[in-house]
Amino acid sequence: MTEPAVTLLALPQALPPALSGGVGTNRAPASVARQIAANDDVAAIGLWLAEYHDSPHTFRSYRKEAERLLLWATQVRGKPVSSLTREDVIAYEAFLAQPPATWCDAGLARRGEHRRLFIGPLAERSRRQALGILAGLFNYLVRAGYLAGSPFVLQRRRARRGPRRTIERYLDRALWDQVLRVVDGWPQTTARERQRYERVRWILRFLYETALRAAEAAAASEGDFQPIRGRWWLHTVGKGGVEGTIPLSDGLMEDFARYRRFHGLPALPSGDGTAPAILGIAGRSSPLTPTAVYQIVKDTFRRVADELQKHDGAQAARVRRASTHWLRHTAATHQAEDGTPIHHIQQNLRHSSIGTTSIYIHAEEDARHASTTKPRIEPSVSHGDVP
Incomplete structure (x- = not known):
């Protein structure tokens, strides 16, 4: 069977064996039935991305997050993606909130191997989105029998701040x-x-x-x-x-x-x-x-x-x-x-x-806004009533 052609990760160089994920500490044991043939992290992530080949915008967004994590894991933490732990995930979230200047250099190209991966620190909402995408990646690899578990499952559920989220990207x-x-x-x-x-x-x-x-x-x-x-x-x-x-x-x-x-x-x-x-x-x-x-x-x-x-x-x-x-x-x-x-x-x-x-x-919010902000009728005051 021919594997789907996927333009995955523009890495500056091939990963050495120690960082490829072939012997990652979170790899599933041999006794687990494998659903994919991939035996290194890049190939496994590529299969996950291939699931979204018919949705170009989702594909590009997911690929960006996969590239960021893979480069951070191998270059900053010095370990393959398949060896990341819960401590690493916490550190990565902090990294997204404050990436170093070398990762945000405006002089880098927007595409290609040596390109800028960040414009600057990610806002909280963007960080949640990034971590949610990566949690989906790890869940996929666990279900595929490639990883033993996901360090994202321990992530605490944060209370939503501010008003209830509504969709504003529509035309009245x-x-x-x-x-x-x-x-x-x-x-x-x-x-x-x-x-x-x-x-x-x-x-x-x-x-x-x-x-x-x-x-x-x-x-x-x-x-x-x-x-x-x-x-x-x-x-x-x-x-x-x-x-x-x-x-x-x-x-x-x-x-x-x-x-x-x-x-x-x-x-x-x-x-x-x-x-x-x-x-x-x-x-x-x-x-x-x-x-x-x-x-x-x-x-x-x-x-x-x-x-x-x-x-x-x-x-x-x-x-x-x-x-x-x-x-x-x-x-x-x-x-x-x-x-x-x-x-x-x-x-x-x-x-x-x-x-x-x-x-x-x-409709409910519009009605609440209208009833709260409707003009008030001021009571009339007779000058004769003023003491």
């Missing part, structure tokens, strides 16, 4: 409607312009209505659209292999029919069809990559922002920041505002915890 309904209106005003004089318009029109509505991630949307095909008891559903497989079904509105199916007819396909998808849900610019049958879907959406938002800039700089700036994941957040937020039960939103987004879904519930 008025701004979302404005985005669609701007796109609908794009020129469609040439065949190429018409092709681009129809594709963008469909991608925006598809991602918004289904709350799919870019990788999930890129992987969707017409065979995933399933009519059940007279209603349409979309079957999808998301992060971690989690399967789910998403209800599809009649309006979205009409948009899909329009998109398919434009490319000369039957209006209704075939249950055994293989045509991608998102076709190439000229209707090619090969699916787009998740990166291509992401770039199409980003380019669309930049173009819309340029138009909005003429009238409202603040709205333009917000749209310019938006991405495919903003559409997922926008979908969930609008569903919550429409009164969709939270457990239904949880199923639509395929969250394992309803607590994760609750970050989209803004």
Whole structure:
């Protein structure tokens, strides 16, 4: 079997045997059944990263954290990743809070072997995120039979500080409607312009209505659209292999029919069809990559922002920041505002915890803010009452 090709770690030099992890002190004993063939830390981490090959942004984020830990372990602690202990993890968290200047040198390149790995100290939230990613890495290696245990499992649970976390990376309904209106005003004089318009029109509505991630949307095909008891559903497989079904509105199916007819396909998808849900610019049958879907959406938002800039700089700036994941957040937020039960939103987004879904519930906080800050009516005072 051919192992997946993964551009993993840009190390300044090959690791010597003592630091490679071949004989790490936390390696699982030979009696443990191995699920992976990798026998050194770089290869084992590479297999973990390969699990995220279809999600480019997640892949790059996870690779960055793996590189930082590997270089710190081998260069600062003088040990392989597979020998790290709980004491090392505590020391690494302190390192993230105050990395030495040599690791933050602005004169270093942004890419390549000798590059800058830090801009500066990581804030508490960024440190928690980094350690959470690495905890996932170690859990994977333990389940794979590569490591005996994870030094991250002993990490104490910190009480959340500040107000309940809510999602702010979304477009309110008025701004979302404005985005669609701007796109609908794009020129469609040439065949190429018409092709681009129809594709963008469909991608925006598809991602918004289904709350799919870019990788999930890129992987969707017409065979995933399933009519059940007279209603349409979309079957999808998301992060971690989690399967789910998403209800599809009649309006979205009409948009899909329009998109398919434009490319000369039957209006209704075939249950055994293989045509991608998102076709190439000229209707090619090969699916787009998740990166291509992401770039199409980003380019669309930049173009819309340029138009909005003429009238409202603040709205333009917000749209310019938006991405495919903003559409997922926008979908969930609008569903919550429409009164969709939270457990239904949880199923639509395929969250394992309803607590994760609750970050989209803004209505209660908005109502509390409005009732607290509404203008007070000052009681009238008659001068005759003043002593």
